[in-house]
Amino acid sequence: xxxxxxxxxxxxxxxxxxxxIFGATTERFLTGENFxxxxxxxxxxxxxxxxxxxxxxxxGIDLSCGMVMALGSIVMTKFAADLxxxxxxxxxxxxxxxxxFGLANGLLVTRIKLPPFIVTLGTLNIAFAITQLxxxxxxxxxxxxxxxxxxxxxxxAGTNVAYGTxxxxxxYLGTWFWLRETAAGRHVYAVGNNPEATRLVGIxxxxxxxxxxxxxxxxxxxxxxxxxxxxxxxxxxxxQTENLDAITAVVLGxxxxxxxxxxxxxxxxxxxxxxxxxxxxxxxxxxxxxxxLITGILVILAVAIDQLSxxxxx
Amino acid sequence: MRFIPTALAAALFAVAGTxxxxxxxxxxxxxxxxxxxxxxxxxxxxxxxxxxxxxKLLSGAGKADGDNAGQVTAMENMIAAGAKTILITPSDxxxxxxxxxxxxxxxxxxxxxxxxxxxxxxxxALFATDNYKAGELIGQYARAALAGKPAKxxxxxxxxxxxxxxxxxxxxxxxxxxxxxxxxxxxxxxAPEVVCMAESFGDRAKGQTAMENCLQKAPEVNLVYTIxxxxxxxxxxxxxxxxxxxxVVIVSVDGGCQGIKDVGAGVIxxxxxxxxxxxxxxxxxxxxxxxxxxxxxxxxxxxGVTLIAAKPMPGVDSKDxxxxxxLCWGGK
Amino acid sequence: xxxxxxxMQARGLVKRYGQVTALDGADFExxxxxxxxxxxxxxxxxxxxxxxxxxxxxxxEGEILLDGRPVQFRTPMxxxxxGIECCYQDLAVAPAMTIAENLFLGRELRRPGPAGSxxxxxxxxxxxxxxxxxxADLKVGIRSMTQAVETLSGGQRQCVAVARAAxxxxxxxxxxxxxxxxxxxxxxMVLELIRRVRDKGLPVILISHNMPHVFEIADRIxxxxxxxxxxxxxxKKISMSDTVAVMTGALPPEQIPAECLAH
Numbered sequence: 001x002x003x004x005x006x007x008x009x010x011x012x013x014x015x016x017x018x019x020x021i022f023g024a025t026t027e028r029f030l031t032g033e034n035f036x037x038x039x040x041x042x043x044x045x046x047x048x049x050x051x052x053x054x055x056x057x058x059x060g061i062d063l064s065c066g067m068v069m070a071l072g073s074i075v076m077t078k079f080a081a082d083l084x085x086x087x088x089x090x091x092x093x094x095x096x097x098x099x100x101f102g103l104a105n106g107l108l109v110t111r112i113k114l115p116p117f118i119v120t121l122g123t124l125n126i127a128f129a130i131t132q133l134x135x136x137x138x139x140x141x142x143x144x145x146x147x148x149x150x151x152x153x154x155x156x157a158g159t160n161v162a163y164g165t166x167x168x169x170x171x172y173l174g175t176w177f178w179l180r181e182t183a184a185g186r187h188v189y190a191v192g193n194n195p196e197a198t199r200l201v202g203i204x205x206x207x208x209x210x211x212x213x214x215x216x217x218x219x220x221x222x223x224x225x226x227x228x229x230x231x232x233x234x235x236x237x238x239x240q241t242e243n244l245d246a247i248t249a250v251v252l253g254x255x256x257x258x259x260x261x262x263x264x265x266x267x268x269x270x271x272x273x274x275x276x277x278x279x280x281x282x283x284x285x286x287x288x289x290x291x292x293l294i295t296g297i298l299v300i301l302a303v304a305i306d307q308l309s310x311x312x313x314x
Numbered sequence: 315m316r317f318i319p320t321a322l323a324a325a326l327f328a329v330a331g332t333x334x335x336x337x338x339x340x341x342x343x344x345x346x347x348x349x350x351x352x353x354x355x356x357x358x359x360x361x362x363x364x365x366x367x368x369x370k371l372l373s374g375a376g377k378a379d380g381d382n383a384g385q386v387t388a389m390e391n392m393i394a395a396g397a398k399t400i401l402i403t404p405s406d407x408x409x410x411x412x413x414x415x416x417x418x419x420x421x422x423x424x425x426x427x428x429x430x431x432x433x434x435x436x437x438x439a440l441f442a443t444d445n446y447k448a449g450e451l452i453g454q455y456a457r458a459a460l461a462g463k464p465a466k467x468x469x470x471x472x473x474x475x476x477x478x479x480x481x482x483x484x485x486x487x488x489x490x491x492x493x494x495x496x497x498x499x500x501x502x503x504x505a506p507e508v509v510c511m512a513e514s515f516g517d518r519a520k521g522q523t524a525m526e527n528c529l530q531k532a533p534e535v536n537l538v539y540t541i542x543x544x545x546x547x548x549x550x551x552x553x554x555x556x557x558x559x560x561x562v563v564i565v566s567v568d569g570g571c572q573g574i575k576d577v578g579a580g581v582i583x584x585x586x587x588x589x590x591x592x593x594x595x596x597x598x599x600x601x602x603x604x605x606x607x608x609x610x611x612x613x614x615x616x617x618g619v620t621l622i623a624a625k626p627m628p629g630v631d632s633k634d635x636x637x638x639x640x641l642c643w644g645g646k
Numbered sequence: 647x648x649x650x651x652x653x654m655q656a657r658g659l660v661k662r663y664g665q666v667t668a669l670d671g672a673d674f675e676x677x678x679x680x681x682x683x684x685x686x687x688x689x690x691x692x693x694x695x696x697x698x699x700x701x702x703x704x705x706x707e708g709e710i711l712l713d714g715r716p717v718q719f720r721t722p723m724x725x726x727x728x729g730i731e732c733c734y735q736d737l738a739v740a741p742a743m744t745i746a747e748n749l750f751l752g753r754e755l756r757r758p759g760p761a762g763s764x765x766x767x768x769x770x771x772x773x774x775x776x777x778x779x780x781x782a783d784l785k786v787g788i789r790s791m792t793q794a795v796e797t798l799s800g801g802q803r804q805c806v807a808v809a810r811a812a813x814x815x816x817x818x819x820x821x822x823x824x825x826x827x828x829x830x831x832x833x834x835m836v837l838e839l840i841r842r843v844r845d846k847g848l849p850v851i852l853i854s855h856n857m858p859h860v861f862e863i864a865d866r867i868x869x870x871x872x873x874x875x876x877x878x879x880x881x882k883k884i885s886m887s888d889t890v891a892v893m894t895g896a897l898p899p900e901q902i903p904a905e906c907l908a909h
Contacts, residue, residue, distance in 0.1 A: 028530045139544075181765070183756070183766065186754065197738035201738055230522070260743075282524070
């Protein structure tokens with residue numbers, strides 16, 4: 001099997017170095033318990049980042065992802081609490097709303113031909129406003145047990161693992177398979193790499209793009225369920241930093257912002273790296289400002305390495 | 315015959331003149347954001363007070379915490395619309411000063427609510443919570459609640475450099491009986507009893523993450539100071555998942571209705587309640603007074619902070635949950 | 647009259663874009679086993695002609711015959727299904743993807759059985775095999791079909807694009823400016839490939855501004871002028887400068903010596 005190029009190994013190496021440093025300087029970092037915790041802390045951003053990766057692979061971007069996620073959690077918790085819907089239906093309603101936002105984004109990009117940056121900047125504000133208005137800026141605390149189930153843990157080799165993290169990893173593996181082994185997945189790469197070429201060879205480019213935005217919306221909906229399961233409430237103020245956090249995870253994972261290049265598993269590593277930094281620095285007693293600083297440096301390194309490794313290939 | 319239009323005009327002017335002399339005082343309220351329940355309550359309080367006193371209230375806000383430009387625009391528009399008093403919760407305590415200076419030069423009364431400008435005398439007056447005192451009260455309560463056990467303290471703060479975050483944190487340390495920086499400091503004080511410090515950004519999910527990480531570092535924690543009640547709720551979640559919630563005392567600041575509910579439920583042991591409604595009402599009163607008599611308030615007026623706790627502690631004055639609920643802000 | 651089989655024919659094609667008449671009753675004939683070069687000045691109607699033949703546009707009037715039967719192309723996919731493949735000027739390749747992937751872009755093969763129908767997995771092995779085979783057939787000298795297209799030189803990329811069209815075409819291959827922007831050596835590499843495509847039995851329609859290349863490989867030259875066919879020329883008999891004169895109108899079709907015309 002060919003070794004992946006340095007651009008793709010980079011995030012993994014960064015993760016190993018970070019783990020080595022924290023493992024050496026703190027006591028409890030290198031424990032199963034701690035890693036299970038980190039995975040739970042990144043699972044919401046992690047799943048949002050799957051959708052974001054798909055969109056960035058098509059050379060687009062989605063600035064609304066965090067807010068749409070928050071809207072999803074408010075819809076599903078309020079539908080259960082206020083309208084008395086049974087939990088499964090409420091969950092589906094929440095995911096339905098986030099998928100609808102994905103559809104709206106996709107239609108504006110493909111039919112009206114607006115740049116994704118502008119479109120999602122608009123839907124970001126709309127989603128936020130709807131969330132605040134519908135929830136009346138109040139947290140929803142009456143949440144049915146089924147919605148928090150993903151936050152529960154089971155014992156695996158002596159460690160408590162949350163069901164939600166298993167779901168996150170399964171979603172990553174499934175998406176990885178889809179992108180690598182199916183025509184539809186390869187078309188996503190092709191559209192990002194050269195949309196004109198895909199059009200000329202007869203691939204329905206607009207349909208591929210629309211599908212990607214709707215699929216991303218579904219992932220945001222799943223992430224909103226994960227958010228509810230983690231905190232136990234529907235929080236209208238959630239998701240504000242997740243917009244940029246998801247993009248950070250994608251970039252750190254080696255996916256190119258110009259589209260057509262990237263490995264989805266890299267995004268998972270990108271998300272975990274951020275969680276590892278936050279956890280490790282807290283264990284070391286270092287201010288979180290340094291986490292922000294290091295993340296910023298890593299992002300620039302990731303983009304620079306991506307650019308340089310491509311130039312070398314020409 | 316030609317006299318009549320002139321006479322009519324003169325009469326109209328006279329009527330208008332008297333009306334102008336008894337014109338409504340116009341007061342502008344500018345909050346940091348539209349949506350934070352704290353500011354929603356402030357706006358409600360201002361609107362009620364304005365109605366009661368026959369003043370006209372204009373309201374506006376920035377788009378998000380930190381949106382200085384939005385607040386400047388709102389101020390300019392309100393003054394153009396005739397506002398003679400501006401009540402503002404500044405998003406950026408330094409950047410807003412030029413706009414305030416311009417307003418005051420035009421004879422507009424400018425009062426800061428909830429957080430001061432930097433320097434604080436850039437505004438005519440400040441009506442705010444004494445955040446340091448808020449911290450001290452819960453520190454004193456925490457000390458009593460721990461009843462002499464050695465303290466292992468975790469602090470979940472806002473984010474570095476924010477004056478309110480520093481004041482509450484340092485006040486807490488002082489109230490607990492530890493050496494701490496004074497109320498003017500922006501630095502977060504440290505102490506050997508503080509086994510972990512993390513940033514929560516005042517957010518529930520981030521508070522949970524911060525608490526989880528601190529639990530990894532210091533599983534022996536028995537006291538958690540939190541910057542506000544959402545962070546406290548997140549901390550409680552983390553402790554509950556680790557099975558430690560019964561052995562840990564959580565204290566907080568804010569006094570929102572959800573937070574008071576959490577005090578009643580045993581999630582938060584004690585919280586310092588602050589009064590956004592009062593800040594706004596006092597601001598409107600000052601504005602109306604200024605419009606009528608030209609008298610300006612000055613200096614810092616403490617709008618009060620009350621310790622709310624479900625279980626009273628000896629030697630610490632607190633009020634019960636019912637009182638807290640009656641006075642709380644946010645949705646009930 | 648030469649009675650070689652006519653693979654493709656068009657009669658009286660008319661296409662108007664608002665006030666502009668791009669095709670004004672254009673005729674067209676493509677014989678089996680030939681390389682037909684289509685030349686013409688800008689605005690002469692050669693791109694409109696090619697677009698009509700490849701299904702990219704629908705003519706307002708006129709008919710197109712394929713193997714003697716009338717056909718109607720509403721989209722490029724219709725033309726493709728009829729066995730006509732186009733290689734566009736901008737190559738239409740995804741640079742980050744491999745040669746094999748690009749070859750099969752839009753026509754990917756799925757694995758047999760449930761892996762293919764249920765999981766919709768691609769048969770990457772088979773696609774690679776076929777890619778290697780087709781490239782070897784056409785003697786395209788690229789070592790690995792798994793390297794990314796962007797690692798290839800301009801000429802190699804052009805060869806991949808031409809080979810893709812030739813690999814899937816059943817009746818006609820249309821090449822739009824295949825040697826544009828290539829150096830001498832690389833241009834010759836592509837010309838060699840085009841000859842091999844013809845030798846394998848596929849007729850080629852070649853649009854080009856490059857006269858020396860046209861004269862090197864074309865069997866006949868179709869000159870488009872003012873939305874119609876001005877003449878069909880025999881490159882072995884007519885000179886390059888006379889050809890250019892026909893193209894610009896300096897040499898009217900009636901004045902072309904009979905032996906220069908191809909039939």
